[in-house]
Amino acid sequence: MNTRTSPLARAPFDRTLLLAAPATLFMVALFIYPFLYGLWLSFEPAKGGWLANYHKFFTADNLWPTIWTTLRLALPATLINVGIALPIAFRMRVKSRYQRLITTVLVVPITLGTVLIADGMLTYFGPKGWLAHVLELLPFYEGPIRLTHNYWGVLISLVISGFPFAFLLILSYITGIDPVLARAASTLGASPTAQFRHIYLPLLAPGLAMCFCLAFVQAYSVFPSAVLLGAPAGPTRVISLAAYEAAFEQYDYSLASAIAMIMGFVQLIIVAIVLGLRGLFYRGPVVGGKG
Amino acid sequence: MSGAKSWLDRAWSGLLWGTMAVFVVNVAMLIATVATNSLAHRWLGTWLPDGWTLNWYLQAWKDYQLSDILWVTMEVVLAVVLLSLLIGVPAAYALARRDFPGKRALMLLFLLPLMVPPMTYGIPLATVLYKAQLAGTIWGVILANLIPAAPFVILVMTPFIEQIDPNLESAARVFGAGTARMFTSILVPLLAPGILAASLLVLVRTIALFELTFLTAGPDSQTLVVALYYAVFAAGVRAPQSIDAMAMIYMVVTLVWLLIALRFVNPTQLVSRVKEHPRAVA
Known part of the structure; x- marks a missing residue:
């Protein structure tokens, strides 16, 4: 940011803007610069031409499939989280004792963090955990359940940590919609389903798109639970794990940066698709007004 | 029917x-x-x-040097909270009060770190920090944790500042208060609830943030969540009960702060920005 002022300038420089300077400088130095450095580094492979890392990524059998492995986990997890959170949050849109209670209860899994959830799941969902004990009481139960050290373990852990997040986010968007609009519709005879379809859903579209993106980022960058709960050698070898191995086990920072860049790129494609879908919906204010 | x-x-x-x-x-x-x-x-x-x-707790405390880890965690979290407030609140003020060319770009810059997977920028960042010989030290961990924390403070504080009447600031100016004086005497007291909420949210999030700490921490600068990961990852050497004891300690630490936070913050604010207060009906 240019902070030079001169008496000849047309408008005097607003010194209030300087208040944003430390944060801006910090973000440029520690976010933009490393990002660009990583981009540059990804084109400077240890050996080979400038595209060698990307060539390696898309030809090596243990690298490029990680994109699908990650998407196969992250997309279903995000769809489940947002898909279940939306109707429940819609039910609870009216302020009540339950709303406060449920939101408080649901904050707990968010703060547990993925590591603790993974640790707990290993015992609870394990072949000798309480869940297995309860299921053994059921008549149609056969054979031990396998919910850890595979795909399902990682998916469940993504739902445990991601669902409360999606729920709280959607609830905060829904309660931000002026209930007067729905009341007006119901005066005109709209059922709750119709209110949802014609009033809440269009107004929620930007919030839902945002929520989907944020929930997806969380699921997409899955790392600890994929290692601890999954099968990191095979079905849950996610892309962040590949990047980590390249950087800290093979010390190939150039390749690691390339993987990180590909990871960011795939993420951006998903975000762009979601925002593109969101563009098909209504755009406008979410509060009723006379203007 | x-x-x-x-x-x-x-x-x-x-x-x-x-x-x-x-x-x-x-x-x-x-x-x-x-x-x-x-x-x-x-x-x-x-x-x-x-x-x-209760032996597993004693053993975990000894085996994992939990007193050191808890101390490091506290240092990191406190530093992150203070520094993110220090650079975040003034920036939020500038964004809330002024319109300037490039404001949207600046908002995007502050939103991006929350929209990009931490691993994506964490790996290049760790590389840069290793070059600067900061990785592996507590300062590297603090800097890395500030990247999502500072934008978070900005996003939480901007609506708080927007709803403060600018006339109060004009009045202070009329009576000759400088910017620093205005901040300490007018804005900080009025913003106290918002600042408290933001700092508690940053605190809870920093305790639980795994990836960035994991990528930048050295043996002496591990926070609790990273130490817990290593304990579970290297399971087999230690009794699972003592790992679970450590997990319980981690959970109690988070829950205590969470319960404090919930006294001041609506749970929905933990994940999203604070909603703008409804405008008074004219």
Whole structure:
């Protein structure tokens, strides 16, 4: 940011803007610069031409499939989280004792963090955990359940940590919609389903798109639970794990940066698709007004 | 007609509550499993363990040098909270009060770190920090944790500042207060609830933030969550009960702060920005 002022300038420089300077400088130095450095580094492979890392990524059998492995986990997890959170949050849109209670209860899994959830799941969902004990009481139960050290373990852990997040986010968007609009519709005879379809859903579209993106980022960058709960050698070898191995086990920072860049790129494609879908919906204010 | 409708309605309602109940019960049992195991003398595939003991906590405390780890965690979290407030609140003020060319770009710059997976920028960042010889030190961990924390403070504080009447600031200016004086005498007291909320949210998030700390921490600068990861990852060497004891300590630390935070913050604010207060009806 240019902070030079001169008496000849047309408008005097607003010194209030300087208040944003430390944060801006910090973000440029520690976010933009490393990002660009990583981009540059990804084109400077240890050996080979400038595209060698990307060539390696898309030809090596243990690298490029990680994109699908990650998407196969992250997309279903995000769809489940947002898909279940939306109707429940819609039910609870009216302020009540339950709303406060449920939101408080649901904050707990968010703060547990993925590591603790993974640790707990290993015992609870394990072949000798309480869940297995309860299921053994059921008549149609056969054979031990396998919910850890595979795909399902990682998916469940993504739902445990991601669902409360999606729920709280959607609830905060829904309660931000002026209930007067729905009341007006119901005066005109709209059922709750119709209110949802014609009033809440269009107004929620930007919030839902945002929520989907944020929930997806969380699921997409899955790392600890994929290692601890999954099968990191095979079905849950996610892309962040590949990047980590390249950087800290093979010390190939150039390749690691390339993987990180590909990871960011795939993420951006998903975000762009979601925002593109969101563009098909209504755009406008979410509060009723006379203007 | 209406009978069928109310039947459907009730079934739908029951389905939603049922889903919610399954989720909450399973998470509660999951936590209870960790708690039971950490207190169990020996627990092998039965409903309840043979006996109860507190020894695993003592052992975890000794084996994992938890006092050091807790101390480092506290240092990191405090530094992150203070520094993110120090650079975040003034920036939020500038964004809330002024319109300037490039404001949207600046907002995007502050939003991006929350929209990009931490691993994506964490790996290049770790590389840069290693070059600067900051990685592996507590300063590297603090800097890395500030990247999502500072934008978060900005996003939380901007609506708070927007709803403060600018006339108060003009009045202070008329009486000759400089920018610093105006901040300390007018804005900080008025913003106290917002600042408190933001700092508690940053605190809870920083304790739980795994990836960035994991990528930048060295042996002496691990926070609790990273130490817990290594303990679970290297399981087999130590008794699982002592890992669970450590997990319980981690959970209690988070929960204490969370309960404090919930006294001041609406839970929905933990994940999203604070909603703008409804405008007074004219």
